[in-house]
Amino acid sequence: MPDVDRAAAGRAAIAARRARAAVKQAVHHRLRRALDVAETAWADPTTPEGSLRVRELLTSIPGIGATRVARIMAELGIADAKRVGGLGSRQRERLREWLEAREGAPSRPVSRLVVLAGPTAVGKGTVSTYIRDHYPDVLLSVSATTRAPRPGEVDGEHYYFVTDEDFDAMIERGDFLEYATVHNASRYGTPRPPIDAALAQGRSVLLEIDLQGARAVRAAMPEALLVFLLPPSWEELVRRLTGRGTEDAAEQSRRLDTARIELAAQDEFDVKVVNRDVGRAAQEVVELLAVPGAPSARTRS
Ligand SMILES: Nc1nc2c(ncn2[C@@H]2O[C@H](COP(=O)(O)OP(=O)(O)O)[C@@H](O)[C@H]2O)c(=O)[nH]1
Ligand SMILES: Nc1ncnc2c1ncn2[C@@H]1O[C@H](COP(=O)(O)OP(=O)(O)O)[C@@H](O)[C@H]1O
Structure with a gap:
C-alpha cells in the first residue's frame, strides 16, 4: 500500500x-x-x-x-x-x-498497557499506589526522575531518583520509552526494559505519567489505552493540591497553570475516570487492564 x-x-x-x-x-x-x-x-x-x-x-x-x-x-x-x-x-x-x-459489563475497551494521566494533584499517585497494593498482578512502572525525593518517598519504589548526568546517560543508552520535562522543572522518564519484559510475560502494565508522556506512548505503542483521571470539580482539585502541602505557593500556582492546559486535552484520551473515591477509581482503571488468560475480543494487545 x-x-x-x-x-x-x-x-x-x-x-x-x-x-x-x-x-x-x-x-x-x-x-x-x-x-x-x-x-x-x-x-x-x-x-x-x-x-x-x-x-x-x-x-x-x-x-x-x-x-x-x-x-x-x-x-x-x-x-x-x-x-x-x-x-x-x-x-x-x-x-x-x-x-x-x-x-462492569464488558463494554469498555481494554488493553495490556494502560497510561494514566491527569492534572496535578487529581490523585494519580494515590490511585496508582492503591492499584499496586491491591492488584499485585499489574506492573506499575517506576519512572526515573531528576527531582528530589519527598519525605517518605523510597528510591526504586516511587521513583528512581537520579542525577542529571545519570538521566542523560539513560537517554544516550536508549533506556526510555519516553521522557519529558514536567512543570518546567524536573525531568521524568519511563524505563522501557521492565515494560517489555512484563508484556512478554503476559502481565498488564500501568504507566502513571504526564500528558506529554501519554502522547509519546501513544505514538510509540498505539495499542496503549490512554486514561484521563478527572477531579470531581476544579475546586476539589485546588483543595487536593493545597491540602497535600508538598509545594510552596509559587509552585502550586505553576502547577495549576499546567493543570488547566492538561484538562483542556482530556478529549484526546480513550477513557475518562472521575476520582471521587480512590478505591472505586482504581477499580475502574483496573477493569480497563486486560487480565492475562481472560478471553476478550476487545483486547488490544
Ligand atoms: N512523561 C513522564 N511524566 C512522568 C513520569 N513519571 C511521572 N510523571 C509525571 O510527572 C508529574 C510530576 O510528578 P510528581 O513530581 O510525582 O508530582 P505530582 O504532580 O504530585 O504527581 C506527574 O504529572 C507525573 O504523572 C514519566 O516517566 N514520564
Ligand atoms: N479520591 C480522593 N478523595 C480525596 N482526596 C484524594 C483523593 N485522591 C487523592 N486525594 C488526595 O489528593 C492529594 C493529591 O493526590 P496525589 O496522588 O498526590 O495526586 P497526583 O499524583 O495526581 O499529583 C493527596 O493529598 C491525596 O491524598
Missing part, C-alpha cells in the same frame, strides 16, 4: 476507535451517574434525587427505551410509579446490583 494510503487508513482506524470508545464512555458515564443518583437518593430520600421515578432513572441510560424499562422494572419487582427514594431495601439491592452489573 502506498504510504499516503496507509497513513489515511491509519487515521481512519484511529478515528473509528475513538468514536467507539466515546460511545462506550458515554454509556458508562450515564450508568455511573445513575448509580450516584441512586446512592444520593438512598442516603437522603428527601433530596430531589429521592423523588425521581425509577423509570426516569433507567431511561437516562443510553440505549434503554420505555419498553425495556418496563421489562427491567418487572424483572426487578419494582412498580411502575415507584420513586428511587421510596424503594425498600431488597428493591434497592436489586437495582444497585443491576446497575453495577451493567456498569
Whole structure:
C-alpha cells in the first residue's frame, strides 16, 4: 500500500476507535451517574434525587427505551410509579446490583498497557499506589526522575531518583520509552526494559505519567489505552493540591497553570475516570487492564 494510503487508513482506524470508545464512555458515564443518583437518593430520600421515578432513572441510560424499562422494572419487582427514594431495601439491592452489573459489563475497551494521566494533584499517585497494593498482578512502572525525593518517598519504589548526568546517560543508552520535562522543572522518564519484559510475560502494565508522556506512548505503542483521571470539580482539585502541602505557593500556582492546559486535552484520551473515591477509581482503571488468560475480543494487545 502506498504510504499516503496507509497513513489515511491509519487515521481512519484511529478515528473509528475513538468514536467507539466515546460511545462506550458515554454509556458508562450515564450508568455511573445513575448509580450516584441512586446512592444520593438512598442516603437522603428527601433530596430531589429521592423523588425521581425509577423509570426516569433507567431511561437516562443510553440505549434503554420505555419498553425495556418496563421489562427491567418487572424483572426487578419494582412498580411502575415507584420513586428511587421510596424503594425498600431488597428493591434497592436489586437495582444497585443491576446497575453495577451493567456498569462492569464488558463494554469498555481494554488493553495490556494502560497510561494514566491527569492534572496535578487529581490523585494519580494515590490511585496508582492503591492499584499496586491491591492488584499485585499489574506492573506499575517506576519512572526515573531528576527531582528530589519527598519525605517518605523510597528510591526504586516511587521513583528512581537520579542525577542529571545519570538521566542523560539513560537517554544516550536508549533506556526510555519516553521522557519529558514536567512543570518546567524536573525531568521524568519511563524505563522501557521492565515494560517489555512484563508484556512478554503476559502481565498488564500501568504507566502513571504526564500528558506529554501519554502522547509519546501513544505514538510509540498505539495499542496503549490512554486514561484521563478527572477531579470531581476544579475546586476539589485546588483543595487536593493545597491540602497535600508538598509545594510552596509559587509552585502550586505553576502547577495549576499546567493543570488547566492538561484538562483542556482530556478529549484526546480513550477513557475518562472521575476520582471521587480512590478505591472505586482504581477499580475502574483496573477493569480497563486486560487480565492475562481472560478471553476478550476487545483486547488490544
Ligand atoms: N512523561 C513522564 N511524566 C512522568 C513520569 N513519571 C511521572 N510523571 C509525571 O510527572 C508529574 C510530576 O510528578 P510528581 O513530581 O510525582 O508530582 P505530582 O504532580 O504530585 O504527581 C506527574 O504529572 C507525573 O504523572 C514519566 O516517566 N514520564
Ligand atoms: N479520591 C480522593 N478523595 C480525596 N482526596 C484524594 C483523593 N485522591 C487523592 N486525594 C488526595 O489528593 C492529594 C493529591 O493526590 P496525589 O496522588 O498526590 O495526586 P497526583 O499524583 O495526581 O499529583 C493527596 O493529598 C491525596 O491524598
